[in-house]
Amino acid sequence: MDGLINNHGINLQAHEEGKQCIEMVESESLVMKKRSRAYLTWEKLEVAISSSDGFQSILSGATGYAKPGKIVAIMGPSGCGKSTLLDSLAGQLASNTRNSGRILINGRKRRLTYGTMAYMTQEQALTWTLTVKETIYYSAELQLPKSMPKSEKRERADRIIREMGLQDSVNTRIGGWGIKGLSGGQKRRVSICIQLLTHPKLLLLDEPTSGLDSAASYYVMNQIVKLTRQYNMTVLTAIHQPSTRVFGLFNNLCLLSLGKTIYFGPTFAANQFFAVNGFPCPDVESPADHYLMTINTDFNEVRARFKCELNFGCEREDES
Numbered sequence: 001m002d003g004l005i006n007n008h009g010i011n012l013q014a015h016e017e018g019k020q021c022i023e024m025v026e027s028e029s030l031v032m033k034k035r036s037r038a039y040l041t042w043e044k045l046e047v048a049i050s051s052s053d054g055f056q057s058i059l060s061g062a063t064g065y066a067k068p069g070k071i072v073a074i075m076g077p078s079g080c081g082k083s084t085l086l087d088s089l090a091g092q093l094a095s096n097t098r099n100s101g102r103i104l105i106n107g108r109k110r111r112l113t114y115g116t117m118a119y120m121t122q123e124q125a126l127t128w129t130l131t132v133k134e135t136i137y138y139s140a141e142l143q144l145p146k147s148m149p150k151s152e153k154r155e156r157a158d159r160i161i162r163e164m165g166l167q168d169s170v171n172t173r174i175g176g177w178g179i180k181g182l183s184g185g186q187k188r189r190v191s192i193c194i195q196l197l198t199h200p201k202l203l204l205l206d207e208p209t210s211g212l213d214s215a216a217s218y219y220v221m222n223q224i225v226k227l228t229r230q231y232n233m234t235v236l237t238a239i240h241q242p243s244t245r246v247f248g249l250f251n252n253l254c255l256l257s258l259g260k261t262i263y264f265g266p267t268f269a270a271n272q273f274f275a276v277n278g279f280p281c282p283d284v285e286s287p288a289d290h291y292l293m294t295i296n297t298d299f300n301e302v303r304a305r306f307k308c309e310l311n312f313g314c315e316r317e318d319e320s
């Protein structure tokens with residue numbers, strides 16, 4: 001890992017990889033070859049909300065990329081802008097916001113439409129009284145094209161149910177208040193199944209493991225990793241305090257704090273990045289927890305050292 005981070009604290013590998021990714025997707029010939037995949041880049045995203053004093057920034061200069069077959073984890077303290085980043089990428093910002101910046105798919109500005117993108121928000125609603133099978137079959141009926149034969153829709157639904165490990169619960173009701181049904185982890189998996197029905201090239205997940213214990217979180221994320229590779233999907237997921245095992249499943253980390261990118265780069269290099277910049281990671285169970293703790297407790301120091309203005313990394317104030 002030597003040479004990964006220069007003395008400005010810039011994560012060189014991530015920087016290079018990001019530049020290459022942007023160059024690659026902007027090459028027309030490659031776009032043609034890779035058109036069934038989604039290379040996503042976002043540059044200098046700004047989001048502000050209208051308030052009584054004008055506009056207040058909630059996302060500032062966010063830049064990053066995501067590649068097919070890989071998962072980007074978006075992490076950071078509560079309220080740092082994870083959902084806002086996902087909403088921006090999905091083109092689903094609330095009407096009281098103002099935004100700017102560039103979002104490119106395969107090097108081009110385009111609307112993320114049916115079949116290209118699926119977005120599982122935190123408030124995914126399921127109908128308590130339906131069984132798993134009914135839920136997925138109805139969703140397939142609603143989401144898949146009218147021209148697709150019913151038998152094909154059901155085949156696809158059955159396969160996704162198996163892939164998310166729900167085959168033993170197909171006849172169980174979703175459940176809720178007063179109705180016994182699925183566990184929290186199984187409900188999250190049903191929600192993910194619904195998003196996967198259209199075989200999206202780009203999958204955005206907002207806290208797919210919220211409320212789950214570490215074993216259930218690992219199961220859910222591991223299934224997502226397998227499907228990401230199998231279908232060559234481009235996946236971004238916001239996640240809170242993943243265990244070391246879950247953290248190890250991600251390819252890239254986008255760490256936000258107060259709407260700014262503290263780190264963007266490979267998960268394996270995050271530890272070294274923080275160590276080089278004066279925040280050595282002690283021998284803790286979860287390095288991801290350590291980064292978050294650092295940001296939460298030493299926030300002023302982190303802000304003083306990092307200007308957080310550069311793409312794909314941060315620049316140290318004292319060396320710029």
Ligand SMILES: Nc1ncnc2c1ncn2[C@@H]1O[C@H](COP(=O)(O)OP(=O)(O)OP(=O)(O)O)[C@@H](O)[C@H]1O
Nearest residue numbers: 049058077078079080081082083084085094096097
């Ligand atoms: N449409 C909106 N109107 C007003 N405030 C908003 C809006 N969208 C986001 N915010 C504010 O912007 C900040 C970032 O919100 P966001 O939901 O992106 O954070 P988050 O990192 O996803 O938080 P959590 O981890 O708790 O889900 C919060 O302070 C939130 O209250």
